[in-house]
Amino acid sequence: MSITLGAVVKGGTSLDYKTGSWRDQRPVIHEDLCKACGQCEMVCPDSAVYVVDEVYVIDYDYCKGCGLCAYECPTEAIEMVPEEK
Amino acid sequence: MNHIKVVEGSEAVALAVKACRPQVISAYPISPQTHIVEWLAKMIADGELETEYVRVESEFSAASVISGASATASRSYTASSSQGLLLMTEVLYASAGLRLPFVITGVNRALSAPISIQVDHQDTISLRDSGVIQFYVESSQEVYDTHIAAFKVAEDQGILLPVMVCMDGWILTHSYERVSFMEQEEVDSFLPPFQPVNFLDVNDPKTWGSYAEDDVLMEFKYAIHEAMQYAKGRIKEIFSELAMVTGRDHGGLIEAYRTEGAEVILMAMGSMVGTVKDAVDEIRSEGKKVGLVKIRCYRPFPFEDIWNAIRGAKVVGVMEANFSMGSEGAVGMDLKAKLCGRPDAPLVLDFITGLGGREVNKKTVGQIVQKAEEVLNSGLPLPESHWVDLNPAILQ
Amino acid sequence: MSIPQIARKEALFTSGHRACHGCGIALAVRHILKATGKNVIVVTPTGCLETFSSPYGYSPWGVPWIHHLFENGPSVASGVAAALKAQKQDSIRVLVIAGDGSTFDIGFGAISGMLERGDDVLYICTDNGAYMNTGGQRSGASPTYSSTTTDPAGKESLGKTQMMKNLPAIVAAHGAPYVATASVAFLKDLQKKVKKAMKSRGPHYLQIDTPCPSGWGFPPERTLEIGRIGIDCGLVPIFEMENGKITSARKIKKQIPVTDYLKAQTRFKHLFSADRGVDQLAELQLIADENIEKYELMS
Numbered sequence: 001m002s003i004t005l006g007a008v009v010k011g012g013t014s015l016d017y018k019t020g021s022w023r024d025q026r027p028v029i030h031e032d033l034c035k036a037c038g039q040c041e042m043v044c045p046d047s048a049v050y051v052v053d054e055v056y057v058i059d060y061d062y063c064k065g066c067g068l069c070a071y072e073c074p075t076e077a078i079e080m081v082p083e084e085k
Numbered sequence: 086m087n088h089i090k091v092v093e094g095s096e097a098v099a100l101a102v103k104a105c106r107p108q109v110i111s112a113y114p115i116s117p118q119t120h121i122v123e124w125l126a127k128m129i130a131d132g133e134l135e136t137e138y139v140r141v142e143s144e145f146s147a148a149s150v151i152s153g154a155s156a157t158a159s160r161s162y163t164a165s166s167s168q169g170l171l172l173m174t175e176v177l178y179a180s181a182g183l184r185l186p187f188v189i190t191g192v193n194r195a196l197s198a199p200i201s202i203q204v205d206h207q208d209t210i211s212l213r214d215s216g217v218i219q220f221y222v223e224s225s226q227e228v229y230d231t232h233i234a235a236f237k238v239a240e241d242q243g244i245l246l247p248v249m250v251c252m253d254g255w256i257l258t259h260s261y262e263r264v265s266f267m268e269q270e271e272v273d274s275f276l277p278p279f280q281p282v283n284f285l286d287v288n289d290p291k292t293w294g295s296y297a298e299d300d301v302l303m304e305f306k307y308a309i310h311e312a313m314q315y316a317k318g319r320i321k322e323i324f325s326e327l328a329m330v331t332g333r334d335h336g337g338l339i340e341a342y343r344t345e346g347a348e349v350i351l352m353a354m355g356s357m358v359g360t361v362k363d364a365v366d367e368i369r370s371e372g373k374k375v376g377l378v379k380i381r382c383y384r385p386f387p388f389e390d391i392w393n394a395i396r397g398a399k400v401v402g403v404m405e406a407n408f409s410m411g412s413e414g415a416v417g418m419d420l421k422a423k424l425c426g427r428p429d430a431p432l433v434l435d436f437i438t439g440l441g442g443r444e445v446n447k448k449t450v451g452q453i454v455q456k457a458e459e460v461l462n463s464g465l466p467l468p469e470s471h472w473v474d475l476n477p478a479i480l481q
Numbered sequence: 482m483s484i485p486q487i488a489r490k491e492a493l494f495t496s497g498h499r500a501c502h503g504c505g506i507a508l509a510v511r512h513i514l515k516a517t518g519k520n521v522i523v524v525t526p527t528g529c530l531e532t533f534s535s536p537y538g539y540s541p542w543g544v545p546w547i548h549h550l551f552e553n554g555p556s557v558a559s560g561v562a563a564a565l566k567a568q569k570q571d572s573i574r575v576l577v578i579a580g581d582g583s584t585f586d587i588g589f590g591a592i593s594g595m596l597e598r599g600d601d602v603l604y605i606c607t608d609n610g611a612y613m614n615t616g617g618q619r620s621g622a623s624p625t626y627s628s629t630t631t632d633p634a635g636k637e638s639l640g641k642t643q644m645m646k647n648l649p650a651i652v653a654a655h656g657a658p659y660v661a662t663a664s665v666a667f668l669k670d671l672q673k674k675v676k677k678a679m680k681s682r683g684p685h686y687l688q689i690d691t692p693c694p695s696g697w698g699f700p701p702e703r704t705l706e707i708g709r710i711g712i713d714c715g716l717v718p719i720f721e722m723e724n725g726k727i728t729s730a731r732k733i734k735k736q737i738p739v740t741d742y743l744k745a746q747t748r749f750k751h752l753f754s755a756d757r758g759v760d761q762l763a764e765l766q767l768i769a770d771e772n773i774e775k776y777e778l779m780s
Contacts (some may be wrong), residue, residue: 003304005245006184007297007537008283011290014497014534014541015489022502042668043705045507047496050485059485062496066503066694067702080702108567109560137563142594146556149549149591153560156547157522159567161560179550285522285545285561287573292540294531294548301537 023065033077040069094225094257099124101232104272109154109161111147117254118166118192144169148176155185158284167194181216186239194254203442205406219384221354225262253356313385338387340379341394347376350398354380364450388423406439413470435470493543499533503701505691516675526554528580552587555595582612585621596655609693621646634751652686661721664690666708698747715769732780
């Protein structure tokens with residue numbers, strides 16, 4: 001990419017870099033166990049959990065597989081499974 | 086119409102800065118700059134200047150405060166000297182890289198150690214690589230006019246770099262001269278409000294200060310070099326524009342003083358120029374063809390203009406109050422680098438004068454001209470930098 | 482655009498940044514900005530946050546953000562605040578989000594100046610107890626007896642011997658009206674404290690314990706748990722100080738021994754080999770007990 005004046009960059013451009021490629025394990029949300037408490041969305045350092053009509057969804061484009069969502073889920077509704085290449 | 090007052094050089098600076106309506110001023114004291122920030126503080130305390138005056142805890146913060154202010158679209162200013170300028174060196178490089186414009190007065194003073202508060206140019210010369218534009222002035226009038234031009238230069242959308250106006254400590258800051266001041270309307274008309282290209286804007290959030298990998302860093306640095314090259318022409322235009330308003334023309338990037346037909350041309354900057362001009366007049370009246378190139382803009386280095394002034398001469402005697410330890414004087418090096426390879430280039434002799442406030446007077450100039458002629462007549466090899474008026478008797 | 486796509490674009494600190502798995506700082510920043518909203522300018526000195534959030538061309542920041550140098554976060558912020566004041570922009574606020582290296586060490590003079598002047602800046606220190614960005618060198622915030630790369634445990638050393646600099650007390654001594662500590666273990670509390678700090682003008686300080694999986698040596702999914710254990714053993718007191726007096730503290734329901742906290746991190750493992758660290762463990766327990774008494778942490 002060409003340079004900008006003073007190396008100033010528009011905000012939000014990190015979305016061009018999909019950190020999902022960092023994963024070696026991925027979270028899977030078992031909807032039957034999920035109570036929609038929102039903890040997973042709260043604790044994700046990468047903003048990779050979204051809620052769509054009270055259904056919690058992992059954004060696999062950016063999820064790094066750190067496991068915080070699974071560890072903090074009060075109903076153990078999230079399972080970390082090995083990432084398949 | 087201008088009005089005239091006898092003022093201390095520092096007050097002339099303060100009045101110039103005041104007229105430019107800075108929104109943020111940071112202040113930290115260091116001799117011999119302190120009077121400038123004190124004048125500004127008094128103006129604010131008396132309700133004559135509306136600005137945010139930040140009393141910082143170090144020069145590092147002084148430069149940092151105005152960097153933050155500039156990034157937030159405010160015109161900003163500070164002043165420093167010597168050790169303080171060195172302390173803010175890191176900030177100046179970074180702000181040049183981020184293309185943040187502001188104006189700093191660099192009051193020239195020798196660098197420790199040993200500690201000295203006398204004048205020389207080592208401090209501002211040490212910053213010559215930073216990307217900060219540097220002007221050097223000869224008189225209080227020039228310091229006033231140059232500060233006003235400096236804001237316009239810094240904020241020019243093709244430049245966007247910090248600008249340092251260098252003035253000799255004590256000699257200019259603490260002496261009293263007649264200065265002619267512009268009307269506020271004239272300044273406002275010459276210098277409209279600051280219009281940044283980028284700024285920290287909640288409605289258009291941008292990120293400043295990214296880190297650059299090896300595939301782009303060189304280009305970012307080159308962009309600063311390009312801006313400085315562009316600045317050469319633009320600075321001259323801005324100086325001319327101001328001269329049209331004030332009726333005072335201090336020259337462009339240089340002033341060529343009696344260089345026509347000169348065989349020996351001296352080169353100098355700062356307040357010593359006044360002395361050199363007097364000496365040139367005397368020597369000319371005795372029949373010798375000498376002249377002077379006064380450097381007004383040192384960075385970017387105005388080689389094209391210098392070349393036009395010196396091309397006919399046989400020898401250029403660079404008089405400079407700085408020394409790059411382990412090599413020679415900086416200005417001499419700049420000139421020689423540009424002349425290298427030109428078959429018609431004059432000889433360049435480097436004279437180290439006035440370090441730590443050692444007096445530079447007409448006699449000094451006479452000695453320098455004599456030395457230049459001696460070398461010219463005796464031919465190569467050229468001597469090393471000549472330390473003028475050095476006292477070898479007290480060396481160990 | 483799908484809802485995730487919209488949410489990503491609207492997030493004030495979005496995805497795609499290069500923080501380590503489970504990074505406490507990234508989590509803290511998300512919640513800081515949730516609490517402040519978009520009308521803030523953020524200054525970040527060099528450090529983990531700066532590096533993982535600003536490779537050229539890839540920025541997660543949905544607010545205007547500036548990284549200048551390592552030691553001038555507070556003074557750049559003072560300049561931004563001065564400019565906003567000059568422009569009479571009352572609704573835009575200034576934050577510094579800085580690491581402990583910058584806050585406790587190299588930027589210490591600058592923060593002191595900012596506090597003494599009373600500049601309108603909310604200074605948030607994300608504390609991971611070392612210069613983690615560059616591999617974990619010791620800082621003034623490194624806990625006593627932690628092993629860092631410039632003060633490592635070895636045959637003749639058990640790591641850092643000095644006490645942690647007490648930045649909250651130092652800041653409060655400058656007269657800052659609101660000083661608080663928080664933790665990523667309690668995110669709602671973190672948000673509450675940010676909002677409280679924003680309610681009034683002037684310099685405020687919030688120090689957030691941000692456990693660091695990479696640097697402290699624990700699995701990334703345990704970031705919040707390590708934070709909780711640190712609080713519950715008394716080594717990481719969570720409190721608020723207003724005008725120099727402690728006005729609130731997060732109570733510990735059941736005190737747990739410091740060894741639970743220390744054993745869980747490899748940066749303290751040297752204290753558990755043979756009998757080497759027995760005295761040091763006792764010292765650390767004493768520090769925890771003193772904190773509990775001083776901040777009245779037991780419920």
